Amino acid sequence: MKLLKLSRGRLYPALEEPLSEVSLEDWLDNPQGHADATALKISNDVSLASIRCDLAGFSTIILEFPAFKDGRAYSQARILRERYGFTGEIRARGDVLRDQLLFMARCGVDAFEFTGDADGANEALKEFSFAYQRAADDLQPVWRKRLDRAAAA
DSSP states (O other): OEEEEEETTEEEEEOOOOOOEEEHHHHHHOTGGGTTOOEEEEOTTSOGGGOOSOGGGOSEEEEEEOOTTOOHHHHHHHIIIIISOOOSEEEEEESOOGGGHHHHHHTTOOEEEESSOHHHHHHHHTSOSOOSSOOTTOOOOHHHHHHHHHHHO
């Protein structure tokens, strides 16, 4: 498994730096006991509404993607970026497949623990040239482009 990080629309292999990880449950039970933690692991069955803490103390949040058919971590990534304003690294861990990379990136994930090859991963990011809905990446949807073009005419 290799770590790929997203930068300027492209995925690059990154050095796997050891993180001091703590699960959300353990951290909420004893924040002082995990003061040195730099990465917060959040399972996909946790409601982020229950988090009443300052996430700025973490450089990385690791979201669990346990199965291809389970998309709850996509919502968690968007909520972390859009509602909580988290600006650190959001890392996808688990069943991270090539076909999901673009959608994970659009939701705010910017690091991936990926078993495939980096070239194939970058091709996956270019498979769709337009977006049809808004997401955490601020890419302008095609309907907005059409409206802007019509207004300018």
